[in-house]
Amino acid sequence: MKTYTFAIVGCGKLAHIIVDASLKGLLPNFKLVGCFSRSFEKAVEIANKVERSETGYICKPCQSFEEIQQLKPDYIVETASPTAFREIAIPALKNGSSLVTLSIGALADADFYKLVQETALENNTRVHLASGAIGGFDVMRTVALMEDCEVTFRTEKGPNSLKNTSVYDDSLQTVKREVFTGDAKEAIALFPTRVNVAVAASLASVGPENVKVSINSVPDFIGDDHRIEIKSEHIHAVIDIYSKNAQIAGWSVVNTLRNIVSPIAF
Template identity: 30%
Template sequence: MNQKHDKHALRVGIAGLGTVGKTVAKAIDAGIDGLELAAVSVRDASAAAAWLADLNCTPRIVSFDEMPLYADVVIECAPSQLLPKIAEPMLRAGKTVVPLSVGALLDHMDLVEIAREHGGQISVPTGALLGLDAVTAAAKGTIRSARMVTRKPVTGLLGAPFLEENNIRIDDIKTPMRIFAGTPRDAAKGFPANLNVSVALSLAGIGPDDTELEIWADPALTRNTHTIEIDSDSARFTMTIENIPSANPKTGLITALSVVALLEKMRAPLRVGT
């Protein structure tokens, strides 16, 4: 049975019920003032229906094209290649899209123009990163350099297209190994499930072609670690975050919590942060 609709609530849709999607769904279902879990889009409707049945209020299961009829904002938690199919109907309807596959945006920047034309918005969450407020502020002046170094446990990097294409084996490494040095634009293609954070950093700062990025596989690590170094005319800062992996080793636990925090801000009477 579908939940009772509060006409004043922000109706949230979730596209994809993987680790992040389920965490966000549970958080909204547990109760966030001003938010209502209204709809989900999934590949396997029967499996989703069985999982959703345990929630207090069951959202509709709809297609990507139907999502704008039931949701004001959709959280994209799906494989990156599906981002355009999820985002475009919402943006054309003047709605909001919160993408987790931020790297896919670089190949589909036409979505930004669609949002502009129809009054929609793409709202990129901080995700597994930190300090995007400071980077965004610094970018209002001049950022001279932006650098990010990511270090991950081996299990969080296995299967990345870049490793497969370049025949780089990390399964049995015993010491830290640098597996990539380049830009977020290149990393978005080579590590689509891992480096959305670097693209988010680049979009907040000086762009995906001028931001420097290194990726290390480290067999001694148990946490996904990102260090940002920014040098600008207003501030110089270095920040490091160590994220505990979720059930999906490629994604940190804080990613889903970041989405929940962003949703809360949309209807909060007090907003903290830029």
């Protein structure tokens, strides 16, 4: 069985899900060799978890992305932010590492998308977009290839998840309100870390500037409810996913890694 090396950039809760899955034997084809985070202490926490396990290998906590590059991992898993993805994507691909990312919002920038695509082709590397908190990429991609279609993306969030954004005010704690309407590109510009899923759906279908996005604040709401609707002449599909927390995003990375090496991919 061939073993691939991988490193993680972004050592928060989602990274721990991926590491725990690996230590439980759910990623038998992968060996975690390094991790990097803005907080070195978080990287050390991941490394210590691996060292305490019975895997018999060492994960290096890195203080810079350059240290990750020196390890030359086959894959780099990014669970940090669209800003982090923009910083690491091109150097990683040029260095021979393929990427698995949750920060799909960075690819709403058409010029950056093209640069990533060209760099991956030139260096025989790939970028795998994990599904995160949604699903149905296969359906959206198929219908968009099949014929002209229209895609809408509606999400409901609790007001607390919108704090520290320009749309938040205290009235959201008691009044349900649509706080944003526009396209996916505009949405990711306003909410850089909160609507990666909308950009993911748009890239799988009609593009960031063509997906109509509505974000709604609901008092006392916990989690996220994402409803994607795609309509064409022959197809009408609705994908509605509620998640109480972000765990599904971490597990979507685990599934992506398994698909990369599986003889039968879902």
